[in-house]
Amino acid sequence: MKQFRFGYVASIVLAAVMVVTGCSSGGTETESGGGQGGGQQVTLSMHSWRVEDTEGYKAIIKAFEADNPNIKIDFKPFKATEYNTILNTALQSDSGPDILQLRPYAPGITLAEAGHLEPLDNVPGISTIPKDVLAAATGKDGKVYGVPLSLNSTQFYYNKKIFEQNGLQAPKSWDELIATAKTLKEKGIVPISFGAKEGWLLSLSHGVIAPASYSGTDYLDKLLKGESDLKSAEFLQSVQRMQELIPYFPENYVGLELNDMRTLFATEKAAMFINGSFELEGIKKLNPDLPLDFFPMPTNDGKQVLTTWVDGSYAVNAKSKHKKEALKFMEFMATKKFGELFANQFKRISAVPGVSTDDPLVNKMAELSQSSATPYLMVVNFAEGKPTTKQTLENALQGMYLGKLTPEQVVEEVQKSAATWFPPFKK
Known part of the structure; x- marks a missing residue:
């Protein structure tokens, strides 16, 4: 991977606000007797612009929830052309999702500069991702604000x-x-x-x-x-x-x-x-x-x-009421297990090092990304x-x-x- 340099707000936003406030940054909590040790079950809202990925994320979220039975993920995608407006409106009104898909480079970094994102430098495993990949979600302050998904x-x-x-x-x-x-x-x-x-x-x-x-x-x-x-x-x-x-x-x-x-x-x-x-x-x-x-x-x-x-990453809302649980998902994203699930589910090159897929075209893309990028x-x-x-x-x-x-x-x-x-x- 070569080293990269990185460098419609709508006037009518009422509908966007109504859409996002239903699964706001607070998530939800319910008493749960199941899972390891019982206790509170937390539901995290997770937003994306990839409507076509809905079915694929079910498998990934299922794997995470199996290891974290007290955490549930409510994955909600929006049309790509409307996502930025919906997300920005929600963040500015303190009603954004707990976990949000972050546009790469400048658009995502702008959200970090506005104070909307939680730094992720201390997330276990994130240091194994190459710096030039992390650069797509690294702020001008040098802090990492997103776990990259793919190349x-x-x-x-x-x-x-x-x-x-x-x-x-x-x-x-x-x-x-x-x-x-x-x-x-x-x-x-x-x-x-x-x-x-x-x-x-x-x-x-x-x-x-x-x-x-x-x-x-x-x-x-x-x-x-x-x-x-x-x-x-x-x-x-x-x-x-x-x-x-x-x-x-x-x-x-x-x-x-x-x-x-x-x-x-x-x-x-x-x-x-x-x-x-x-x-x-x-x-x-x-x-x-x-x-x-x-x-x-x-x-x-x-x-x-x-x-x-580097494509989009996932970030944690700085005003989430369930940062600990959201950060747990970030930790999962930095693992080889997630990388392999993601790569094979979506036929894409994982940002996690050392991950290959069962699809020859994806592997061909990965090879050319190294040699002819x-x-x-x-x-x-x-x-x-x-x-x-x-x-x-x-x-x-x-x-x-x-x-x-x-x-x-x-x-x-x-x-x-x-x-x-x-x-x-x-x-």
Whole structure:
């Protein structure tokens, strides 16, 4: 794992408050004669933005509750696009969950700086997690505020059967990728399952495609030192390539969201799908027999690269009435037992060291994350600002796909955003 640098509040929030106050930071207590020694049984509220993980967490929570019979976990996920607003509203009104899923890097660190999170440095086992992984949930005060879940990667998934039937192989260059897409389109097959309705999917897709334009770390080093900027030829080319792919997207792609994209690919109506490692489980659930593989992004200099970052972590609400019990769950999260449960349940790379899975694609992602990784720039380095530079890129790319902005105007907007807060650009 390479070392990473890290750097809609809604006006109508009444519904959000009503949703979260039912399982507030106080949790609940009931008398319990069962379990080890009887005593009070505590129910901890645990919030997440991963609705699709609900069934998977049942197995993980069951394992924790078996070892901690006086602690119950009430797992409640929210729609990803609404989670931040619901969570922030709840925390500000002192009614947040006991345990909360924390966005990685700047968004999560901002909650720590606001005093909403409990430091976790003394949680047993947390010191075994590498510092560059913990960095995604480490505050500017040097304290750790979240136990990381996984190491994510983004890549092109592809249908091996469709490729073989049309004499195609995983592309080794940008030109080969375009030629592959052209061949598929001529055969009447949707080349790339893609949608522009949800902004975060645009920055995610850009995170896959962009590293091909700057080939390795030299450009990143210059960027982070202020020796280059986001109007550079390399970054402009990455946006131009996002535009170049438009002919190979589905019809009406601007109105498609993640569920549409996932279904289009899983039902074999599209040959490729740009997305993250966290989609692997969902794809396989929809179609367990899908002949699935992925390829890393081919770079301009003939290599390949996998965009990686540390995904969300779980944190403890500083105002929880049951910190001791919540911290017990944090301790569980830092164990190899949790890591193995998580990795195999969700088909993802665990943040806990020494964990492998029974899925060859996950292991392939893990290997490439070690040998051919590049950081997800907009998450790791440019997730600050108001709005964040990441959000600015998403909005600008949506504008480009609606025909309102040129690639040159997109990078101008992104650079303008970063220049308001990114220290190397303020020299």
